[in-house]
Amino acid sequence: MNNTDPLLTEIKISIKDLPNLLVGADTDVPTLNGTERYINFDNAASTPTFKLISESVSSFLQWYSNVHRGTGFKSQLSSWAFEQARDLVADFVGADLKTQVVIFTKNSTEAINRLSYKFILNKDDIVLTTLMEHHSNELPWRRLAKVVHVGLNEDGTINKDEFLDKLKTYGSKIKLVAITGASNVSGYINDLDFFATETHKVGAKIIVDAAQLAPHRSIDMKPSDPAKRLDYLVFSAHKMYAPFGIGVLIGDRKIFEYGDPVTVGGGVVDIVTLEEVYWADLPDKEEAGTPNIVGVVALGSAIRMLEAVGWDDIIKHEAELTAYALEKLNNIDEVTIYGDTNPANAANRLGVISMNIGELPHGLVAAILGYEGAIGVRSGCFCAHTYVKELLNVSDADSKLLEQQILARDRSQIPGTIRASFGIYNTTEEIDKFIVMVKKIARGDYFKDYILNKEKGEYTPNGFSFDFDKFYQL
Numbered sequence: 381m382n383n384t385d386p387l388l389t390e391i392k393i394s395i396k397d398l399p400n401l402l403v404g405a406d407t408d409v410p411t412l413n414g415t416e417r418y419i420n421f422d423n424a425a426s427t428p429t430f431k432l433i434s435e436s437v438s439s440f441l442q443w444y445s446n447v448h449r450g451t452g453f454k455s456q457l458s459s460w461a462f463e464q465a466r467d468l469v470a471d472f473v474g475a476d477l478k479t480q481v482v483i484f485t486k487n488s489t490e491a492i493n494r495l496s497y498k499f500i501l502n503k504d505d506i507v508l509t510t511l512m513e514h515h516s517n518e519l520p521w522r523r524l525a526k527v528v529h530v531g532l533n534e535d536g537t538i539n540k541d542e543f544l545d546k547l548k549t550y551g552s553k554i555k556l557v558a559i560t561g562a563s564n565v566s567g568y569i570n571d572l573d574f575f576a577t578e579t580h581k582v583g584a585k586i587i588v589d590a591a592q593l594a595p596h597r598s599i600d601m602k603p604s605d606p607a608k609r610l611d612y613l614v615f616s617a618h619k620m621y622a623p624f625g626i627g628v629l630i631g632d633r634k635i636f637e638y639g640d641p642v643t644v645g646g647g648v649v650d651i652v653t654l655e656e657v658y659w660a661d662l663p664d665k666e667e668a669g670t671p672n673i674v675g676v677v678a679l680g681s682a683i684r685m686l687e688a689v690g691w692d693d694i695i696k697h698e699a700e701l702t703a704y705a706l707e708k709l710n711n712i713d714e715v716t717i718y719g720d721t722n723p724a725n726a727a728n729r730l731g732v733i734s735m736n737i738g739e740l741p742h743g744l745v746a747a748i749l750g751y752e753g754a755i756g757v758r759s760g761c762f763c764a765h766t767y768v769k770e771l772l773n774v775s776d777a778d779s780k781l782l783e784q785q786i787l788a789r790d791r792s793q794i795p796g797t798i799r800a801s802f803g804i805y806n807t808t809e810e811i812d813k814f815i816v817m818v819k820k821i822a823r824g825d826y827f828k829d830y831i832l833n834k835e836k837g838e839y840t841p842n843g844f845s846f847d848f849d850k851f852y853q854l
């Protein structure tokens with residue numbers, strides 16, 4: 381952070397320039413047949429960073445020092461940057477720091493776990509959630525409360541009628557509705573205005589898991605209609621171009637003011653005697669130990685960058701990529717897409733496409749894309765087993781059988797899909813290369829000697845492995 385930091389001045393960044401601004405944009409990687417320019421279609425898992433963000437972080441490093449009680453200039457500057465980033469996060473999602481608090485965590489998973497410990501005080505509390513959730517927005521609730529699930533429509537969207545029915549059935553017993561802002565499997569974006577409004581009618585609160593939504597849409601926790609407010613929100617910086625290990629939990633100050641902090645230790649107290657402990661004010665009370673200061677600064681820079689690109693351009697570009705990919709994939713007979721396949725709807729969803737090619741195992745397809753096409757995708761169930769089971773119509777009987785196989789350390793039959801997920805820097809040329817590979821795979825034109833590791837469910841080409849130390853050494 382210095383006066384030459386491009387992110388400190390009001391600038392407009394053109395979406396067209398983003399591919400060249402990406403760190404590692406022009407990286408060639410080894411394949412079975414030589415080397416190829418790497419294509420990253422695994423953005424829903426984690427995004428690479430941009431030069432603007434990494435430069436902002438490296439210029440901060442010369443000022444780096446621990447935050448808060450340090451009196452030296454560098455400590456004061458670090459504290460100032462750290463708190464400035466907190467304000468940026470609050471502005472980014474329309475949080476009101478008078479009534480709400482921004483707590484920095486490791487990631488979305490930790491944020492939801494933290495909230496669960498503060499929010500759920502009674503095992504009989506009902507948390508209403510959906511079959512679309514990532515495990516991170518399901519298992520923390522399952523551990524502490526009674527969890528009720530809302531099912532899906534045929535197309536994999538959340539069944540709103542069932543949601544209303546369950547609200548009616550359980551009424552004021554529902555303490556919280558836990559819902560994802562967008563799916564990491566199908567790319568569906570949920571109608572948060574509807575879910576928030578109906579949640580508040582029964583007197584419950586809503587938490588939105590915005591791990592997937594935050595990098596792709598603007599979020600307003602406090603819209604002019606208070607019924608549509610979002611009470612709690614979490615997201616992860618590593619999915620929004622700041623992979624430096626920070627997550628965010630935002631919510632009602634009162635919940636965190638009450639009782640002990642979730643984690644105790646240094647930094648969370650006003651005074652400690654042998655008899656008494658007096659907790660510090662928020663947010664310090666919920667940020668025990670030395671925080672990830674560099675991660676927080678990186679998130680602040682990423683927010684500045686997203687704002688400099690602008691949501692309209694981000695949405696337009698990602699919709700163009702998604703529509704383009706869907707059009708091409710729809711023309712390949714062997715491809716099955718899970719979720720909405722209509723290119724015309726691309727602006728209302730994320731660029732996350734889950735698919736299979738014929739009867740080929742998803743792990744094999746993902747391996748071929750990586751080893752022969754230098755294309756990074758992800759395959760499997762994406763930490764959303766229950767959702768993938770529904771999307772793939774896996775019967776309960778098959779599911780039980782698979783359970784036994786997995787417990788016996790055989791993951792060779794595990795159902796799943798491959799997932800291509802786009803970021804703001806991806807291009808249609810990259811999609812063209814992906815389509816060429818998908819077509820090749822569909823017609824059987826690939827290396828025929830992949831070996832399956834049954835325990836891991838992973839495929840590797842016989843006689844070939846990557847020499848990582850030629851590329852990077854610690």
Ligand SMILES: Cc1ncc(COP(=O)(O)O)c(C=O)c1O
Nearest residue numbers: 487488489514516564591592616
């Ligand atoms: C919808 C959703 N929620 C939560 C998470 C968990 O995020 P993190 O791994 O950053 O905790 C993910 C990660 O993929 C996700 O896609």
